[in-house]
Amino acid sequence: MEYMPEFSVVRPATVAEAVAMRAADPEARFVAGGTDLVPNIRRGIVAPAKVIDLNGLEEIRKIESVDGGLRIGAAVTLAELIEDGRLRADYTGIVEAAGAVAATSHRQVGTVGGNLCLDTRCLFYNQSEWWRRSNDYCLKSRGDVCHVAPKGDHCFAAFSGDLAPALMVLGAAAEIASPSGGRIIPLTGMYQDDGLAYLLLGADEMLVAVRVPAPADGFKTGYAKSRVRGAIDFPLAGVAVGLRRDADAVVDLSVALTGTNSMPLMIEGTDALTGAPPDDAMLARLDGLVRDRIQPMSSTFSPPGYRRRVVAKLTRSLIRRLYREG
Ligand SMILES: Cc1cc2nc3c(=O)[nH]c(=O)nc-3n(C[C@H](O)[C@H](O)[C@H](O)COP(=O)(O)OP(=O)(O)OC[C@H]3O[C@@H](n4cnc5c(N)ncnc54)[C@H](O)[C@@H]3O)c2cc1C
Ligand code: SF4
Structure with a gap:
């Protein structure tokens, strides 16, 4: 790991402020728990000049009962998911997936939004700056060749978040905000099979919550x-x-x-x-x-x-x- 480089941190108080900040500066990165973004910054993989800290957004830090199901805010931590009585009773798969993420300390700060928007991973990418430089980098970051499939022009880095499949089998939907309003889409519609552009979120869009319907009796x-x-x-x-x-x-x-x-x-x-x-x-x-x-x-x-x-x-x-x- 390298030393932490210089960057500025802004702290919006509302979702509207957060997406306006991103729209004004699309190179800025959202940060929640930072357990994925910060190692990537310290490895020199990403170098944002500005980071938008989502931790002050009380409106997305709660789990609410809505229409018989749950609305889980993007800034809810994995530890909070695991401890929630409603989830433990009726959504065992989500609790098991959250409990399988990283280690206890990561789950205390790592969030639902960060887990669902996690960068894709690869042996040739999640390495230190000097390691990647000595291998001429790769297509996903600063290089021209994919070391996994050198003849192609596609990145195959793997999506490795644990929560997404557990939410998908329940038919979860993603609630997305942007300065021009919001949209709700099936969670499956937030992704595509491309290691570079794996998220189908616009530059000014932010994941606000996931909605999980009540499971059918006995499901x-x-x-x-x-x-x-x-x-x-x-x-x-x-x-x-x-x-x-x-x-x-x-x-x-x-x-x-x-x-x-x-x-x-x-x-x-x-x-x-x-x-x-x-x-x-x-x-x-x-x-x-x-x-x-x-x-x-x-x-x-x-x-x-x-x-x-x-x-x-x-x-x-x-x-x-x-x-x-x-
Ligand atoms: C040693 C180690 C082991 C790990 N093991 C696992 C594991 O087993 N399974 C696993 O799933 N993860 C693992 N992780 C990754 C990480 O800890 C978790 O995925 C965590 O849930 C990420 O959440 P975060 O809030 O810390 O994300 P952050 O680092 O804050 O953000 C991650 C990414 O999501 C973006 N983002 C965050 N919130 C939003 C939002 N609301 N809308 C749009 N974009 C957003 C950020 O810009 C960033 O690109 C591991 C990490 C480490 C360091
Ligand atoms: S471009 Fe190839 S080597 Fe680089 S991260 Fe993607 S799959 Fe890995």
């Missing part, structure tokens, strides 16, 4: 991940599952993944697998749906083949667990 959710260091690490692959069981049959099934692509992925086609128990035939068909969507690349220490196998294993065991609990 259970869970999250599982694989990581190198169990006590503190990004997912090599992470899986969220939402499942409802009626007698012996799975009657609702949603699966979403992180760590395998440059965006969190909702697996399509799971409806066709319902109506039967999660036997080997059903799980093999699900493996096929997952295999068709994921694209792990050599962007981590663990090879793509390993991450492919691990996704299948995590998904199968999580489905079996939720089915047993159902």
Whole structure:
């Protein structure tokens, strides 16, 4: 890590002020807990002249019950999510995902918004300035070549936030503010599979909250991940599952993944697998749906083949667990 460079910090008191500040200076960066942005600044990966601190925005620091579901402010910390009684009772997958992020100290300050807007990660990118310079940098920052796929012009850095898939299986929506107003979109619509431009937020837009509908009666959710260091690490692959069981049959099934692509992925086609128990035939068909969507690349220490196998294993065991609990 390098020494912290000079930059100015501004502290808006309202969301309207925050987005106006960003609109006036699109190179400025929002900061919430800073557990992703600050290491990236200290590695010289980003060098904003101005940082907009979101911690004074009381309006996005709360979890509210709305329309039978929850509205979770972007500046709510992961520790607050884990401790919330409503989440612990009805949104187990979110609590499990938040509890699997980094370590206790990161979760005290790391926020929902920061987790959902987390920069994509790669072995050749999350390195010190001198390391990246001695490798001629790369496409994602200051270089011309992707070291993972040198013949192409695409960045395959992986989206590695744990929360997004756990929210997606519940049908969460993202509430976005800008100086010209606001919009609410499905959370899945906030991302695209491009390591450089992974977020579909405009330069003057800010994530304000996520809205999570009430789960249907009996709809259970869970999250599982694989990581190198169990006590503190990004997912090599992470899986969220939402499942409802009626007698012996799975009657609702949603699966979403992180760590395998440059965006969190909702697996399509799971409806066709319902109506039967999660036997080997059903799980093999699900493996096929997952295999068709994921694209792990050599962007981590663990090879793509390993991450492919691990996704299948995590998904199968999580489905079996939720089915047993159902
Ligand atoms: C050692 C270590 C291990 C980690 N392990 C994990 C892990 O296992 N899983 C995981 O998911 N994360 C992990 N992280 C990353 C991080 O701690 C969490 O993702 C955390 O939730 C990020 O939130 P933050 O508030 O600190 O983000 P910040 O660093 O404040 O922001 C992250 C990014 O989001 C943008 N941003 C923040 N809020 C908003 C908003 N409201 N609207 C628009 N943009 C916004 C910022 O500009 C920045 O680009 C790890 C970090 C470290 C240092
Ligand atoms: S995938 Fe390629 S361009 Fe993207 S960060 Fe890694 S090396 Fe750089």
